[in-house]
Amino acid sequence: MARTYNIAMVCDFFFPQPGGIESHIYQLSSKLIDRGHKVIVITHAYENRKGIRYLTNGLKVYHVPFLVIYRQATFPTVFSFFPIFRNIVIRERIEIVHGHASLSSFCHEAILHGRTMGLRTVFTDHSLFGFADAASILTNKILKFILSDVDHVICVSHTCKENTVLRASLDPLMVSVIPNAVVADNFRPRSYPLHPSADGFAPNPPPANHPGPNDVITIVVISRLFYNKGTDLLTAAIPRILFNHPNTRFIIAGSGPKAIDLEQMIEQNVLQDRVEMLGPIRHEEVRDVMVRGHIYLHPSLTEAFGTVIVEAASCGLYVVCTQVGGIPEVLPSHMTVFAKPEEDDLVAATGRAIAALRANKVRTERFHEQVKKMYSWENVAMRTERVYHGIYGELSDDEFYGYEGYGVMRGRGGQQSFALIDRLKRYYGCGIWAGKLFCLCVIIDYLLYFALEMLFPRENIDIARDWPRKTRPKSSKQT
Structure with a gap:
């Protein structure tokens, strides 16, 4: 029987705001639930929508009250999101953090904190950015920082993949193309x-x-x-x-x-x-x-x-x-x-x-x-599930990457190492000054994580009851 996972979709942009990213996260989450996985969504509060809400199909949404600065994007704080994120991850027994959108502060911070906590991480890019204007340069630098230590990247088109690979200096083998779909x-x-x-x-x-x-x-x-x-x-x-x-x-x-x-x-x-x-x-x-x-x-x-x-x-x-x-x-x-x-x-x-x-x-x-x-969301969910299997080592390197030696280059099973020294090496290569700043951020993140573990032991955090999982479709098989 194919393995199922506990997944956290993290993004600033979600319902009730309408849009392509919002619809993508909801539909993908719903179809993954249909395939037997547990999925929650972490986003910021929308007006009076705070706390925990349940949507159709048992999808749980955490609306975290954070300051919104522009076009529903939250103010980037790097570390202040960590305590509540850790609490949610432990409560829900999350195994994979799946962030969405280059302009989402929650997404970037969740991937950083998730790696610090020893979780597998995936990033989906939904947008294209340039290389010349100041806003794009800053966004690309932040993206390079976060994606230096991510397990896999998904793009919604081949043009988007080319753009993301160039912006974040990624190996194209660790980027998959999975398009959007419609109902x-x-x-x-x-x-x-x-x-x-x-x-x-x-x-x-x-x-x-x-x-x-x-x-x-x-x-x-x-x-x-x-x-x-x-x-x-x-x-x-x-x-x-x-x-x-x-x-x-x-x-x-x-x-x-x-x-x-x-x-x-x-x-x-x-x-x-x-x-x-x-x-x-x-x-x-x-x-x-x-x-x-x-x-x-x-x-x-x-x-x-x-x-x-x-x-x-x-x-x-x-x-x-x-x-x-x-x-x-x-x-x-x-x-x-x-x-x-x-x-x-x-x-x-x-x-x-x-x-x-x-x-x-x-x-x-x-x-x-x-x-x-x-186009169908069932197909999108199957292909995304294959990415999860790949980063967890459920698929061989040849099956997942199409290149037998690639997993040896990245670590056992093609997975990014969680060791601090290995993470610092990846961040240090992000630039003469930026690399040192990124390494400092990671070290502070580790220190904050250890402080939270001592001050708020995980055994004192209540484990949330899961929504009854659906039986995996009989025709479904590990891809």
């Missing part, structure tokens, strides 16, 4: 009847709903309204698209600092009857907004994956998106029209998509079933 049944087209079949009830493709020459085409945008999401590009392109194509309208959902720019553009161009601003919406409302449209417009300037365009295609929308980051890897070419991240090209690409729909050249009614076959 396709939650993103059905508007008309999706069911008919009885020999296997029960199976979905029929919806009837074709192609707009005629004089029908109104609705373009949907659902995004956080920030610069990196291409909101400035969208603001400049909308008046031109509406001018070139009179029988079109926009529905825009989302919130952020760039929302005021969109509102000013609408007023200046008197487009109130053709552009509908919905403001922030919950994730469960996304499908209801998408099925009101024919085209989904995604003008992002940088994107590691782009889960929302998979959701849009699943809803039967033709996708217009910028050809940046990992987006070209996400959907096949017949579902998308690509544009350069420039105003003129975005306007032209949207025009091509409108013309293709009016000429009935795109079979959007088939998109849902195609997406359903391409």
